[in-house]
Amino acid sequence: MTTSDHKVSRFPVPDLADMPEDIRERILAVQEKSGFIPNVFLTLAHRPDEFRAFFAYHDALMEKESGLTKAEREMIVVATSNLNQCQYCVVAHGAILRIRAKNPLIADQVAVNYRKADITDRQKAMLDFAVKVSQSAYAVGDADLEILKSHDFSEEDAWDIAAISAFFGMSNRLANVTSMRPNDEFYTLGRG
Structure with a gap:
């Protein structure tokens, strides 16, 4: 069974034909670019206003120019x-990570134990901070920002790391509650 x-x-999950035009157009553009419709688009289309807000914030965090690469x-x-x-x-963004890093091994390494992954010390510091924000944001303090600074992350970079971690914490919870399924296509992207 796949x-x-x-x-x-x-x-x-609404039918594509029944979705508001702006949402349908965005989904069709993604399908044209990737060759399939990622299930997150179909799942979130159930609530059009939230779909728009989710993807507006997603794009603001993930597509802008900053001190973080898209792979990071x-x-x-x-x-x-x-x-x-x-x-x-993990599956969907693991595929995107493999593509953006041009490395078929990196996503599995980062998902299982980033501390042992083939990444830089700077990236490990970034992930230490992201994980702290994700799991115990109440404990973040000035010392955490100083560690980032010692690895040449700016204050704006620290904000971006925190915002991405926080945004995807919400996304993770929603994906789990909806029982969102990864598309089969994600499993093989960027591996060959």
């Missing part, structure tokens, strides 16, 4: 999503 034999979500942003998602036991995000 994941495509399962429901995308335990909540209703995906590392944050993969490492924290693993701790939050979010199968969808």
Whole structure:
């Protein structure tokens, strides 16, 4: 049995034809670029206003120019999503990480134990901070920001790391509650 034999979500998923035009257009553009529709788009289309807000914030965090590379942003998602036991995000963002890092091994290493992954000390410091934000944000203090600073992360970079971790904490919880299934396509992307 493949994941495509399962429901995308335990909540209703609207038909593409019944979605608001702006959402349908965004989904079709993603399908054209990737060759398939990631299930997160279908699942979140159940609540159009929240779909728009979710993807607006997602894009603001994940697509802008900053001191973090796009691959590093995906590392944050993969490492924290693993701790939050979010199968969808580990699989989907693991695929994106493999593509952006041009490394077929990196996503599995980061998901299982980033401290032993083939990444830089700077990236490990970034992930230490992201994990702390994800799992115990109440304990973040000035010393954590000083560690980032010692690895040449700016104050704005620290904000980005925290915001990505926090945003995907919400996303992980929603994916788990909806029982969102990773698309089969994600499992092989960036591996060959």
